[in-house]
Each structure stands twice: as structure tokens, then as C-alpha cells.
Amino acid sequence: MNTTITGKTLIEIGYTDGKILGLALDIMKANFADTEEKELLALFKKIKDYPESFLDDEILHTLATEIIEASNAPKDETIALLNDAKPYSIFGADYIEEGARSQMDIAMKLPVTAGGALMPDAHQGYGLPIGGVLATRNAIIPYGVGVDIGCRMALSIFDIPEKHYFGKDAMYKRELIAFTKFGAGQNFNGNEKADHEVLENEAxxxxxxxxxxxxxxxxxxxxxxxxxxxxxxxxxxFAARDEVLNIDKGRYLALLTHSGSRGFGATIAGHYTKLAKEICKLPKEAANLAYLDLNSAEGQEYWIAMNLAGDYASACHEVIHKRLTKAIGAKVLARVENHHNFAWKEMLDGEEVIVHRKGATPAGKGVMGIIPGSMTAPGFLVRGKGEMSSINSASHGAGRQMSRTKALQSITKSDMKAILKDHNVTLIGAGLDEAPMAYKDIHKVMAAQTALVDVIATFEPKMVRMADDGSRED
Structure with missing residues (x-):
């Protein structure tokens, strides 16, 4: 072989360092020791440029095959973001941290983005900010939906006047403890297990x-x-009669629940986020916004799994409400339920889009929803106004103003006991990271979205049960 031909020489004519370069050098050494350098380089450049012409060559077909397969291999090319973020609406801008805005700015640079909005309870999350609404074209973002898929609020209003609740605290506490379980990994065994038609879902x-x-x-x-x-x-x-719910003016006992699809949804979220990141290569700052094409097998699988998780989350609430309703012997006057951490097919500016609401309440015209405050602050039963600048959305709560770490570092048990006592609220479980002081002022949040929802009734918490250790779902 002509010793002046090296790997560097082949790189100069178009080869790249790696397996193919080594194979080319080996073939040269074994078969073309007496060929002149100029002629040899011309031959190997021709193989590089037109490998299909050498597939029937007894010596060079192996190299030609490797070159063709390498050129057809999937490219790990990074999908470029748009240079400028598309404009989006912000509600309650004074209460939203810079981290949430920065995350939303990145989301608005995705090539599949069609529109977006930031709710007044928004705070920094993972990928899309919590309180972020993002509309995309034929693409679904697992972390735009979130880990707790289909997390929701459910409200049952009973035929029990306010005065019949007070003085029976012990009974209500007993039933609340008997028919609820909280925390990561908690489950029912044997005869405790609930039955529901969602378990028969063909999905x-x-x-x-x-x-x-x-x-x-x-x-x-x-x-x-x-x-x-x-x-x-x-x-x-209810300050006035509501004709839609058929409920008269008055104060009634109600049950309010907030939870999602448990470990089932979390496992789906983890699996498809990993898959999306493998398929959709985005710049580092946008990596957690990796998306799946809804026309792909993976996108269709996630869509089916997400909807199943949403149905399952709803079933969890239904089981809790039925058990507690039966336990207190009440009649339900009305039940309202809404979910977030989900994606919907909706119309925006005349085209069908996928609307991700990660910690945002659907608020289309006439759509009912519940926006909670904290364990001591009121929640609100609302009816959407169908405001398109918010993509038919509203906040899903007060939103955190203090991280969990900061709350644990700055709030004491005595602080917690004092505020609960001031508001006459009984608390079962919960860690200091869920203290009322860790949340934004719900009244300011509601004032920032008067264009998005009408308030129908106000809910005042009286007895709250949460996870004993403040654990989070995983």
C-alpha cells in the first residue's frame, strides 16, 4: 500500500473518522498495495460519492454497503427553535416569577407552537411552567401535560345546610379518615379494593x-x-340562585377533592417522556418539551394512554365521593368536576390544535370549574367566559409563591397551628410545605382573571385531609 495515504488523507476527500474510515484503510492495505496514490484516491472518492455503483464489486461491496447504511441511518439532528418567541397573553403578570416566564418563552419558540397563555397562578415547573397553556400543531408534549396526568378537582354539593355540619366534627372526621388514603404508593388490598367500569376500559x-x-x-x-x-x-x-345547577341561594355542606391518576399516570408520563426525548432532539434548554407527532405510532399510543389516565383519575374521585356520600347519608344536589394536566383537541384561529393545560382550568364559555385557594383560603366555583386570548383557560388554584424548601425553612408548626385556628380549620396530615402562607393570595389571583371566569359560589374549607408526611407522587 502507498504509505503516504493515511486516515487524514481520506478525511480530506470526504470520509469521516470512524468505522468506515478504518474499513477503507484495511481494504486499501489488503488489496491495493501496488496502486498509485492518485488513482487510488480517485477510486475511493468515487466509492464515497457513488457507493451504489460498487455493490456488485467483489472487493469493495462491503465498504459500499457500510457507506449506504450510514447515510440512511436516523440522524440525531437537533430540531432548531424559532429565533423569536411567538407572542402570548399573560394574566396577573405582577404575581408571576421570572422563571415561569422564561420557560414559557422557550415553549413559544417550538416549531410546532400555535399559541400560548400564562395564568395568574403560574410558577416554574418542569418543561412547561405550571399555569402554562400551550397550543401545538399535531404534536403532543408529555411534559406539557405533566406527571400527574388528568389531575382534577371534584365538588359534591349536599342537601345538608351549613348549621347541620357544626357540632358533628367527630363524625365527619371519622368518615374522612375511614374512606380516604393518601401518599405515594398507597393502595387498597383485598376487600378494600374499589370496583369501577374504568377497569374494563379496552384501552x-x-x-x-x-x-x-x-x-x-x-x-x-x-x-x-x-x-x-x-x-x-x-x-x-351561593349568594344567589344558580339556574344551571338548580341550587337556591344558601350555604350548604360540600365535599371537595383534588388528586390525579396516581402511580398509573406517573408511570405513563415517565415512559413517554423518555421516548419523546429519544425521538425529538431539542436544544438543551427545551429538552423537557420534547414532543411526539400525533401521526406517529408513539404519538397515538401516548394519546390513548393519556386519555385512559384521565378517565382513571376521574374514577378515583367518583369512588371517594360515592363512599363519603353514603357514609354521611346525604343527597347530592350537584356535582362539578374539571381537570388540568391534560391535552385537548380544540379549535384556535380556525385550525385544530392540541391545547396543553399544565395546571390550568378549562374555561370555555359556560364551562364549570373549581379554583381552590389553600387549606384556609376560599375556593371558587366558576363558569368560563370563553376568552380566546387565554385559549379558553383560567388558573387552577392560587399557585405557589414559596418553594417547598423555602416553606420548610421559614414556616414553623406554631405558625401553621395559629393560622388554622384563626380560620377554624381542622387539618389531618400535611407537611409545612403545604402551609397556606406558601401560596399566593387567591383573591389577587381571581381579580387578575375576571375576564376569564364568573364566580358562581364560594367554598370555605372546614376539615382538610392531606398526605401525612407531605409526600409527593412518584
């Missing part, structure tokens, strides 16, 4: 992955997670 058989999660879903059906999930008794105040 469980759509993939091997979902089929393997059926047992976990059944065991955790009717349980609640950790973090800010709760089940609470309270008094709901």
Missing part, C-alpha cells in the same frame, strides 16, 4: 405497556396522592 389492552399497569391501577383506585392533593369538607355559599 388497557391496546398496548403491552398499559396492560401491565392494570394491577397497579386497580390497587390505587380511590386513593389520593401526596403534595397538594386533598379531600376536604367545607361550606359552599
Amino acid at each position: 388497557f389492552n391496546s398496548t403491552h405497556f398499559l396492560k401491565n399497569l392494570h394491577g397497579k391501577a386497580w390497587a390505587q383506585l380511590g386513593t389520593s396522592g401526596g403534595g397538594n392533593h386533598f379531600v376536604e369538607w367545607g361550606i359552599i355559599d
Whole structure:
């Protein structure tokens, strides 16, 4: 072989360092020792540029095949973001931290983004900020939906006047403890297990992955997670009769719950986020916004799994509400439920888009929803106005103003006991990271979204149960 030809020489004519370069050098050494350098380089450049012409060559077909396969291999090319973020609406800008805005700015640079909005309870999350609404074209973002898929609020209003609640605290506390379970990994065993038609949903058989999660879903059906999930008794105040719900002016006992799809949803979120990141290569700052094309097999699988998780989360609330309603012997006058951490197919500016609401309440015209405050601050039963600048959305709560770490460092147990006493609220469980002081002022949040929702009634928490250790779902 002509010793002046090296790997560097081949790189100069178009080869790249790696397996193909080494194979080319080996073939040269074994078969072309007496060929002149100029002629040899011309031959190997021709193989590099037109490998299909050498597939029938007894010596060079191996190299030609490797070159063709390498050129056809999937490229790990990073998908470029837009140079400038598309404009989006911000509600309650004075209460939103810079981290949430920065995350939303990045989301608005995705090539699939069609529109967005930031709710007044927004704060920094993972990928899309919590309180972020993002509309995309034919693309679904697992972390735009969130880990706790289909997390929701559910409210049952009973035929029990306010005065019949007070003085019976012991009974309500007993039933609340008896029929709820909280925290990561909590489940029911044996005869405790609930039954619900969601367990017969054919979607469980759509993939091997979902089929393997059926047992976990059944065991955790009717349980609640950790973090800010709760089940609470309270008094709901209708200042005027509501014709839609057919409820007269007055103050009634109500049950309010907040939780999602438990370990079932979290496992789906983890699996498809990992898959999305492998398929959709985005710049580092946008990596957690990796998306799946809804026309792809993976995108369709996630869409089916997400909707199943949403149905499952709803079933969990239904089990809790039925058990507690029966326990106190009440009649339900009305039930309202809404979810967040989800994606919907909706119309925006004349085109169908996928609307991700990560910690945002659907607020289309006439759509009912519940926006909670904290364990001592009121929540609100609302009706959406259908405001397009918010993409038919509103806040999903007060939103955190203090991180969990900061709350644990700055709030004492005595602080917590004092504020609970001031508001006459009984608390079962919860860590200091869920203290009322860790949340924004719900009244300011509501004032920032008067264009988005009408308030129908006000809910006052009276007895709150949360995870004993303040644990979060995983």
C-alpha cells in the first residue's frame, strides 16, 4: 500500500473518522498495495460519492454497503427553535416569577407552537411552567401535560345546610379518615379494593405497556396522592340562585377533592417522556418539551394512554365521593368536576390544535370549574367566559409563591397551628410545605382573571385531609 495515504488523507476527500474510515484503510492495505496514490484516491472518492455503483464489486461491496447504511441511518439532528418567541397573553403578570416566564418563552419558540397563555397562578415547573397553556400543531408534549396526568378537582354539593355540619366534627372526621388514603404508593388490598367500569376500559389492552399497569391501577383506585392533593369538607355559599345547577341561594355542606391518576399516570408520563426525548432532539434548554407527532405510532399510543389516565383519575374521585356520600347519608344536589394536566383537541384561529393545560382550568364559555385557594383560603366555583386570548383557560388554584424548601425553612408548626385556628380549620396530615402562607393570595389571583371566569359560589374549607408526611407522587 502507498504509505503516504493515511486516515487524514481520506478525511480530506470526504470520509469521516470512524468505522468506515478504518474499513477503507484495511481494504486499501489488503488489496491495493501496488496502486498509485492518485488513482487510488480517485477510486475511493468515487466509492464515497457513488457507493451504489460498487455493490456488485467483489472487493469493495462491503465498504459500499457500510457507506449506504450510514447515510440512511436516523440522524440525531437537533430540531432548531424559532429565533423569536411567538407572542402570548399573560394574566396577573405582577404575581408571576421570572422563571415561569422564561420557560414559557422557550415553549413559544417550538416549531410546532400555535399559541400560548400564562395564568395568574403560574410558577416554574418542569418543561412547561405550571399555569402554562400551550397550543401545538399535531404534536403532543408529555411534559406539557405533566406527571400527574388528568389531575382534577371534584365538588359534591349536599342537601345538608351549613348549621347541620357544626357540632358533628367527630363524625365527619371519622368518615374522612375511614374512606380516604393518601401518599405515594398507597393502595387498597383485598376487600378494600374499589370496583369501577374504568377497569374494563379496552384501552388497557391496546398496548403491552398499559396492560401491565392494570394491577397497579386497580390497587390505587380511590386513593389520593401526596403534595397538594386533598379531600376536604367545607361550606359552599351561593349568594344567589344558580339556574344551571338548580341550587337556591344558601350555604350548604360540600365535599371537595383534588388528586390525579396516581402511580398509573406517573408511570405513563415517565415512559413517554423518555421516548419523546429519544425521538425529538431539542436544544438543551427545551429538552423537557420534547414532543411526539400525533401521526406517529408513539404519538397515538401516548394519546390513548393519556386519555385512559384521565378517565382513571376521574374514577378515583367518583369512588371517594360515592363512599363519603353514603357514609354521611346525604343527597347530592350537584356535582362539578374539571381537570388540568391534560391535552385537548380544540379549535384556535380556525385550525385544530392540541391545547396543553399544565395546571390550568378549562374555561370555555359556560364551562364549570373549581379554583381552590389553600387549606384556609376560599375556593371558587366558576363558569368560563370563553376568552380566546387565554385559549379558553383560567388558573387552577392560587399557585405557589414559596418553594417547598423555602416553606420548610421559614414556616414553623406554631405558625401553621395559629393560622388554622384563626380560620377554624381542622387539618389531618400535611407537611409545612403545604402551609397556606406558601401560596399566593387567591383573591389577587381571581381579580387578575375576571375576564376569564364568573364566580358562581364560594367554598370555605372546614376539615382538610392531606398526605401525612407531605409526600409527593412518584
